[in-house]
Amino acid sequence: MDKFEHSAVVSGLGMSDIGRRLMRDPMALTVDASLAAIADAGLTRDDIDGVCTYPGNVPGAGGFSGAGAHDLIDVLRLKPNWHNSGLEQAGQLGSIVAAMMAVATGLCRHVLCFRTVWEATYVQLQRTGQIRYSGGGGRLSGGMEWRIPYGAASAANWIALYCSRYMHEYGLTREQLGQIAVNNRKNAALTPYAVYKDPMTLEDYLNARMVSTPLGLYDCDVPCDASVAFVISHKDTAKDCRRGRAVGFEAVGTANTERVSWDEGDLRYLTGIEGAANMLWSRTDLKQKDIDMVQLYDGFSFNALCWLEKLGFCGVGEAGAFLEGGQRIARDGELPLNTNGGQLSAGRLHGYGFLHEACVQLLGEAGERQVPNNPQTAIATSGGGVPGSALLLTAP
């Protein structure tokens, strides 16, 4: 299959400081990550001819968006042939797919992609009165009007509803679901930048306070301050990049085949996952057995469960049994999951963390947390509940 995915590589990776309440300007974080990615690729800013990000400069986004494409282009005085940002795309990693298309079509050679969050600091600034809350009051519109009047104000509620239905249909237990959080925390212990590294047992998970049944505190990810950046380059440039080799793309999944809604469709699984998962497999001859690890979106533990099942790593309704005991998803198990700790423990890098970790592992640069036996393939995903996307990556 002649496909655009093969035209693109990840030539550079960059990450800012990551933490809770860093109290740093989110543009400074964005610059740190971006310059790190450019240097990692062995490029200079003059080589960057494309810029792509999620979600961009969204009015009222608060800590959800730390910098827009225009902001960064101006700060770094970039001169892109093409740039793009948006909230309405196939998950956070949809912005990576857009960058891949830009290099595949010849519009760009090197696209700088970034995702910056500063939710922890933003909330702190609100608390201390340094930022005035700009939302609140008044009446609602734009989809939220159907949920906010009922106190269903958080994605924790919306995802808990789906999880309740899955548990009802398939008998998933909290002990089984909890293996995701426990596994991720164990992995995070070896991740230098992870926000939460303290050991956590299944007991700790089960005893944590409930947020919205059946989801407890450790089913929810950790808001933080962070910027993660990549340089997505044309494959022909890979030999000239700093490493002389680069992580490649085998397939993408960006299809959305369900209602864009938080209460429609098949209530057993979060929407926005199935279409992307099916499309991913339709674009490759590789099968589940060929995948060496998965970095699955875990804004909530249940997102990762849905990806696991919709990607076909276990049978319909069998994710609970698959997760039981946690051995299969451990770093040395048959399908290592979220080897940096995911968003549940490393922090809400919001989609980009999964691609970053997949690349680090496939480059063999993960240090203490390196997945054994020289992994050659990885899947990274983002989304669920909102339209998602999946990337199948290959080692250099």
Place this chain on the structure above:
Amino acid sequence: MLTESNRFFWTSGADGKLRFLRCTACRNYIHPPSPVCDKCLCRELAVEAVSGRATLAAVTVNHQMWMPNMEPPYVVGIVEIEEQDSVRLTTNIVACDEADLAIGMSLQVEFQEYEDVFLPVFRPVSSPPGADGKNPTGDA
């Protein structure tokens, strides 16, 4: 925010009835309100009352304070209306002990009045109206 497309829904409870848009051609119910039928793309849609009976399709008990005027715990459910199970509402389940909440249980609409809005919520058919202690159409 009340708009021309949703005003009928949020004020429907004034007479105790729940209403949805319905296609005049293929009789499909449509929610949230839309200018076009999702089944046949007909644009001739009319507001019609339904029975107010529904089935609980998913449920969560929220324990975290998200909004100053909603003290947890409270129950959020997704309900499917009796007339067409593809029409769903995210809503509150009232007058029901947590232990009695069960996916598949039968529910009946009631309304909570706030200013010019009548918020549809649902209670088990086995509970009398207002059994949660709130006046279903008075100040809440």
